[in-house]
Amino acid sequence: MRTKLVSDLCLFLKRQPVIAAVVHGLALRNGLLISSIFLCNNVIHAYVAQPNFLLARRLFDDIPHRNFASFSIMISGLAKADQIREAASFFINLRRSRDEEDDHDCASIIVAHAGLIKGCGRMGDFRTGVQLHCSSFKLGLEFDSFLATALMDLYRKCGEIEECKKVFDGSPHRRDSVIWTTLISAYLKNSKGEAFALFNKMVAVGVWPTGLTFSTMAKSLDEPCKLSQAKQLHVWMTKMGIIPDEILALGLVTMYGKCGGVDELARLSGLGDPGDILLSTSLMMGFLKNGFSLVGIQVFREMIRQAALPDGHAMAAAIGAFSDQKLLRLGEEAHGYSLRRDLISNSSVGVALIKLYSEFGLVQKAKAVFMVKVEEEACFTAILSCYMKNGILEEALGMLKHRINGGWRPDAVTATVAVTACAALAATSAGEQVHSLTIKLGYCDYLSLENSLITMYGKCGDLASAEEIFGSIESTDDISWNSMIDCYAHHGFGREAIVLFYKMQVEGFKPDDYTFLGVLTGCSHAGLVEEAREFFKKMKAVYQVEPKAEHWACMVDLLGRAGRLEEAFGLAATVGEGSSSPLMWQALLGACSIHGDIKLGSLAMEKLTEMKREKYVDGLVVLSNISAAVGAWEGKAAALAAMRQHGLRKDPAISWVEINGRIYAFSPNDQSHPELFCIYWKLEELRGRLEEMGYVAETQVVHHDTSREEREVSLLRHSEKLALAFVLVATAESKRPIKIMQNLRCCVDCHTVMKLVSKIEGRLIIFRDSKRFHTFEDGNCSCGDY
Incomplete structure (x- = not known):
C-alpha cells in the first residue's frame, strides 16, 4: 500500500510539478519522505523545475541518506539556472560522497558532471569548464559519450573549435551521430564551408545522420548562392528515409526561404499543420523575403482561418507585406487584430504599422500608433522617418528637440535618422545637438552616422564641418566619398569634386553611378562643359557604369545652361524616346526658361505631357513664365488655363531661416x-x-x-x-x-x-x-x- 502511494505521488509530481509543496506536506504527514529516497528525489526534482531552490535545498539537507541521484538533480537544476558556483559546491560534495561510499551510482556522477559543464557553456565560463574537463580524467569518465558531447558543446559555445575537435578525436564513440552533430554545429559558428565538408565525411565513414543533424546543417545554408547545397542536403535526407518532424520541417522551410528556393517552399507548404504557428510564420517569411508578397499574404490568411494565433513577429511581417502591396484595408484590419490580441505592445508591430500608414500618407494614424509606443526607440525612428517622407519636417524637428531636451539617449540607428531629418530641414542647431549627443554616447566610429553627418553639414551650408567629418573617418566607404563629392557639387565647387573623384580611386574605391552623378552635377553648377563631356564618355567606356536618366538629364541641363539649347534638345530626343523618365525634358524646359526659348520649351512640355500621361504642373508653370518673360501673354494664359482645367496648383515659394534653434518661414508678400x-x-x-x-x-x-x-x-x-x-x-x-x-x-x-x-x-x-x-x-x- 505504501509502495503504491509513493508510486502514485511520484507520477502525480511528474505531471504537476507546481504542486510539489502539497505533495511534500502530504508525504510528511504520512511519514513517507524518511522511508523513500525515491519520493524525496522526485519532490526535489519538482522544486528545481519550478524553480524553487530554497525549498529544494531544505529538503535535500533533511534527507538522512542521500544518494548520488539527489546530488545529480541539485547540480543539474542549479547549472540550468546558471548558478555555477552553487552547482560546483554540490559537485565537490558528490565526489567526497563517492570516495566514502562503495556502492556508488556512476550514471548520476556523469549526469551531474555533464549538467555542470553545460551550465559553464551557457555562461561562457571557459576556465571552470576546463577544470571540469580535467576532473573527468581524474574520475575516469573521459571516454563517456554523453560527457564528451557536453564538453564539445562547452568548447563550441566558448569559440574554442580546436579544443572541440580534440575532444572529438579523443573519443572512442566516433560512430555516434550525436558527437558528429555537435562537431558540425561547432564549425557552423566559424566556418560553414568546413561544416558541410564535415557532414559529407560523416556520411562517407558510414555514420547515419539523424533529423537533428539535418536540422543543424540546414542552419548553415542561409544564402541564395547555397541553394544547390540546400537541395543536395534535402536529397540526402529523402534517400535516408528520414521523415521530417516539426523541428526538421521548420529547419527546411527556413533554409529554402533564406536560399531563395521558392519552388521548394511551395512543395513544402503542405508538409506540416497550417495551425503550426512557427512553421506557417517561417513559410510566410520565406515567400515575403523572395518577393512573393501575395503568396505570403495567402499563407497568413490561412493561419488566421485555421485559428493559429500569429505572434508579433508574424504580424509585423504581414503588415509589411500589406504595405508593399498597397493593401491599406487589410493593414487596418491587422491593426485592429493587433489591438484585440495586445500584439500592439510588440515593438516590431508598432514599427510596421507606422511604416504602413506612412506609405499611404496617413500621418495622424501613424502618430496615434506612436503615442502608444512613445518610449520605444524603434518606433520613434519610424515616426521620424514618416514625418520626413510626408514633408512634415517642422513637426519632426519639434519632436526631435523635445526628445533631446528630455535627456534622450538614442541608439546609433535612430541618431542617423535624426541627423537625416536635420539635413532635410537644414536645421543646423538641432543637427549640432544630435552630433554632440552621439559623441557623448560614443558613436564616433559608426560609419552610417558619420556619412549622414557629412550630408547634414553639407545641406546646412557648413562645408568646412563636412570636410572635417570626412577627414576624421578612419575607414571610409564608397558612401563617404560620394557624400563629400555631392557636398562639393551642390556648393558649386566642381573642380574640388573632380579632385576627390580621382583621389577616391587612389584609395582603392571604384566610382559608381552615384559618384558620376555628383561629379556631373558639380560640373553643371560650375559650367565645366568640356570636363563633363569627358566624364560622361568615360562612364561606360572606362568604368563600365551604364548612364541612367539622371546622368542624361544632368548633361542636358549642363548644355542648356551653357546656351547650347539645340544640342541639349538633340541629346534629350536621342535618349528620351526609350526612357520612361521625364527628367531630361524637365532639364531642357528649365534651360529654355533661362534663355527665353518658347519654341523649344513648348516641345519639351509636349514630351513631358506624353511621358507623364498627365499635365505636368511644374512644366506648365515654367512655360507660363517663359511666355510672360518675352511678352507672349496669350501663351501664359493658355498654360494657366491648362493648369486650372486639370486642377493643378503651383507650389508656393517658401524660404526659412534658423535663429537660436527656432525655424522662421516666409512666403511671398507675407503679411x-x-x-x-x-x-x-x-x-x-x-x-x-x-x-x-x-x-x-x-x-x-x-x-x-x-x-x-x-x-x-x-x-x-x-x-x-x-x-x-x-x-x-x-x-x-x-x-x-x-x-x-x-x-x-x-x-x-x-x-x-x-x-x-x-x-x-x-x-x-x-x-x-x-x-x-x-x-x-x-x-x-x-x-x-x-
Missing part, C-alpha cells in the same frame, strides 16, 4: 509675421542703399502684365528677401554667416540683391535653393553668376 513692420522697413532701407550702388530691379522676372512700379514692389516682397531682412533685423549686432533655405530656384533679381547686401552689410550669406548653394561674400557669389 502674417509679427515683425512685419520691421522687415518691410529694413527692405525699404536696403532698396535705397542698393540703388545708390547702381541696382536696377530686374522686373522681367515678374510674370504679370502690370506696371513697372507694381513689379518692383512684388520683387521686393519675394520670400527670400523677407527672410534676409528678418535675419538682418534679428541679428543686427552679429557678424555670423546668414543662412537662408528655399524650396524653389532663386530668381535673378534676388541673386543680385544678395550679392550687393553681402557687401553693404559686411555679412557672409549662404543661400540654398532647390538645386544648389550660393555663397555671397563681399559682392560676389560662389556660382560666378553662372
Whole structure:
C-alpha cells in the first residue's frame, strides 16, 4: 500500500510539478519522505523545475541518506539556472560522497558532471569548464559519450573549435551521430564551408545522420548562392528515409526561404499543420523575403482561418507585406487584430504599422500608433522617418528637440535618422545637438552616422564641418566619398569634386553611378562643359557604369545652361524616346526658361505631357513664365488655363531661416509675421542703399502684365528677401554667416540683391535653393553668376 502511494505521488509530481509543496506536506504527514529516497528525489526534482531552490535545498539537507541521484538533480537544476558556483559546491560534495561510499551510482556522477559543464557553456565560463574537463580524467569518465558531447558543446559555445575537435578525436564513440552533430554545429559558428565538408565525411565513414543533424546543417545554408547545397542536403535526407518532424520541417522551410528556393517552399507548404504557428510564420517569411508578397499574404490568411494565433513577429511581417502591396484595408484590419490580441505592445508591430500608414500618407494614424509606443526607440525612428517622407519636417524637428531636451539617449540607428531629418530641414542647431549627443554616447566610429553627418553639414551650408567629418573617418566607404563629392557639387565647387573623384580611386574605391552623378552635377553648377563631356564618355567606356536618366538629364541641363539649347534638345530626343523618365525634358524646359526659348520649351512640355500621361504642373508653370518673360501673354494664359482645367496648383515659394534653434518661414508678400513692420522697413532701407550702388530691379522676372512700379514692389516682397531682412533685423549686432533655405530656384533679381547686401552689410550669406548653394561674400557669389 505504501509502495503504491509513493508510486502514485511520484507520477502525480511528474505531471504537476507546481504542486510539489502539497505533495511534500502530504508525504510528511504520512511519514513517507524518511522511508523513500525515491519520493524525496522526485519532490526535489519538482522544486528545481519550478524553480524553487530554497525549498529544494531544505529538503535535500533533511534527507538522512542521500544518494548520488539527489546530488545529480541539485547540480543539474542549479547549472540550468546558471548558478555555477552553487552547482560546483554540490559537485565537490558528490565526489567526497563517492570516495566514502562503495556502492556508488556512476550514471548520476556523469549526469551531474555533464549538467555542470553545460551550465559553464551557457555562461561562457571557459576556465571552470576546463577544470571540469580535467576532473573527468581524474574520475575516469573521459571516454563517456554523453560527457564528451557536453564538453564539445562547452568548447563550441566558448569559440574554442580546436579544443572541440580534440575532444572529438579523443573519443572512442566516433560512430555516434550525436558527437558528429555537435562537431558540425561547432564549425557552423566559424566556418560553414568546413561544416558541410564535415557532414559529407560523416556520411562517407558510414555514420547515419539523424533529423537533428539535418536540422543543424540546414542552419548553415542561409544564402541564395547555397541553394544547390540546400537541395543536395534535402536529397540526402529523402534517400535516408528520414521523415521530417516539426523541428526538421521548420529547419527546411527556413533554409529554402533564406536560399531563395521558392519552388521548394511551395512543395513544402503542405508538409506540416497550417495551425503550426512557427512553421506557417517561417513559410510566410520565406515567400515575403523572395518577393512573393501575395503568396505570403495567402499563407497568413490561412493561419488566421485555421485559428493559429500569429505572434508579433508574424504580424509585423504581414503588415509589411500589406504595405508593399498597397493593401491599406487589410493593414487596418491587422491593426485592429493587433489591438484585440495586445500584439500592439510588440515593438516590431508598432514599427510596421507606422511604416504602413506612412506609405499611404496617413500621418495622424501613424502618430496615434506612436503615442502608444512613445518610449520605444524603434518606433520613434519610424515616426521620424514618416514625418520626413510626408514633408512634415517642422513637426519632426519639434519632436526631435523635445526628445533631446528630455535627456534622450538614442541608439546609433535612430541618431542617423535624426541627423537625416536635420539635413532635410537644414536645421543646423538641432543637427549640432544630435552630433554632440552621439559623441557623448560614443558613436564616433559608426560609419552610417558619420556619412549622414557629412550630408547634414553639407545641406546646412557648413562645408568646412563636412570636410572635417570626412577627414576624421578612419575607414571610409564608397558612401563617404560620394557624400563629400555631392557636398562639393551642390556648393558649386566642381573642380574640388573632380579632385576627390580621382583621389577616391587612389584609395582603392571604384566610382559608381552615384559618384558620376555628383561629379556631373558639380560640373553643371560650375559650367565645366568640356570636363563633363569627358566624364560622361568615360562612364561606360572606362568604368563600365551604364548612364541612367539622371546622368542624361544632368548633361542636358549642363548644355542648356551653357546656351547650347539645340544640342541639349538633340541629346534629350536621342535618349528620351526609350526612357520612361521625364527628367531630361524637365532639364531642357528649365534651360529654355533661362534663355527665353518658347519654341523649344513648348516641345519639351509636349514630351513631358506624353511621358507623364498627365499635365505636368511644374512644366506648365515654367512655360507660363517663359511666355510672360518675352511678352507672349496669350501663351501664359493658355498654360494657366491648362493648369486650372486639370486642377493643378503651383507650389508656393517658401524660404526659412534658423535663429537660436527656432525655424522662421516666409512666403511671398507675407503679411502674417509679427515683425512685419520691421522687415518691410529694413527692405525699404536696403532698396535705397542698393540703388545708390547702381541696382536696377530686374522686373522681367515678374510674370504679370502690370506696371513697372507694381513689379518692383512684388520683387521686393519675394520670400527670400523677407527672410534676409528678418535675419538682418534679428541679428543686427552679429557678424555670423546668414543662412537662408528655399524650396524653389532663386530668381535673378534676388541673386543680385544678395550679392550687393553681402557687401553693404559686411555679412557672409549662404543661400540654398532647390538645386544648389550660393555663397555671397563681399559682392560676389560662389556660382560666378553662372
